[in-house]
Amino acid sequence: MTSAQLQRIRHVVMDMDGTIYRGATLFEWTLPWLDFLRARDIGFTFLTNNSSKSRQVYLDKLAGMGIAVAPEQMYTSTWNTIDVLRRDYPGCQRLYLLGTPSLQAEMAAAGFVHDDVAPEVVVVGFDTDLTYARLCRTAYWIARGLPYIATHPDVICPTDEATVLVDCGAVCACLAAATLRSPDRVLGKPNPEMLWPIAERHGLQSDEVLMIGDRLQTDILLAVRAGALSCKVANPQEDGVYGTDLDVTPDLVVEHLGELHARLAEALAAPTPATSGSAP
Numbered sequence: 001m002t003s004a005q006l007q008r009i010r011h012v013v014m015d016m017d018g019t020i021y022r023g024a025t026l027f028e029w030t031l032p033w034l035d036f037l038r039a040r041d042i043g044f045t046f047l048t049n050n051s052s053k054s055r056q057v058y059l060d061k062l063a064g065m066g067i068a069v070a071p072e073q074m075y076t077s078t079w080n081t082i083d084v085l086r087r088d089y090p091g092c093q094r095l096y097l098l099g100t101p102s103l104q105a106e107m108a109a110a111g112f113v114h115d116d117v118a119p120e121v122v123v124v125g126f127d128t129d130l131t132y133a134r135l136c137r138t139a140y141w142i143a144r145g146l147p148y149i150a151t152h153p154d155v156i157c158p159t160d161e162a163t164v165l166v167d168c169g170a171v172c173a174c175l176a177a178a179t180l181r182s183p184d185r186v187l188g189k190p191n192p193e194m195l196w197p198i199a200e201r202h203g204l205q206s207d208e209v210l211m212i213g214d215r216l217q218t219d220i221l222l223a224v225r226a227g228a229l230s231c232k233v234a235n236p237q238e239d240g241v242y243g244t245d246l247d248v249t250p251d252l253v254v255e256h257l258g259e260l261h262a263r264l265a266e267a268l269a270a271p272t273p274a275t276s277g278s279a280p
């Protein structure tokens, strides 16, 4: 990435786990990095595909780590789904929702009610309270031909526990076996529709946005598809294992946010191309 590209950045979008923290442990370079962005008047948004937890859960987790952000700085695949429903399904209010109570509450607060009798659109999220009866009912509405949206493609959710957390993408695969239908729309990373609403909201071109993440197959692919700049931070557990089959190259590869912080500070301290050579 050139200095000119770094100097153009007006907004930074960050993956969370593996990028700003790992599990419950905040990386030591995260707070100085966010202070730097604030001091330079560069906006930032955090991104997650996990639709099982509400935005408030993440805001509370960040607050507990000393990161105070406004609700609109936390963008989840649930909010991505709300944006897409409002834009592409105007007038739609009744959804068949396969998701946690918190997803249902967040959708309801945005004006979308769960409807088991005459839904207009089926939405499948990461439902950690999944029941057989609701899975069957979801399959019924999908088989009836309703528009069908998945909040994100992940087939498993990472965990350190002795289990496999079956995620949205795997449930959609189960539903596909039963109904012969895959989702019409799969939102969340790496669908560029996950990033464009953030750029739009801030009135920015895609290349004024820098996406930072630890995964090629979601974070970096999202940036490439959306036309944003991308920065890959190291993931010791996954690098060289996942995403190696993908033809995606990050614009910048760093060990961690501390290294990016130094690179950006250096670029911003240098004269901008427009003013270069014009100083007396």
Ligand SMILES: [Mg+2]
Pocket: 015, 016, 017, 018, 019, 213, 214, 215
């Ligand atoms: Mg990550």
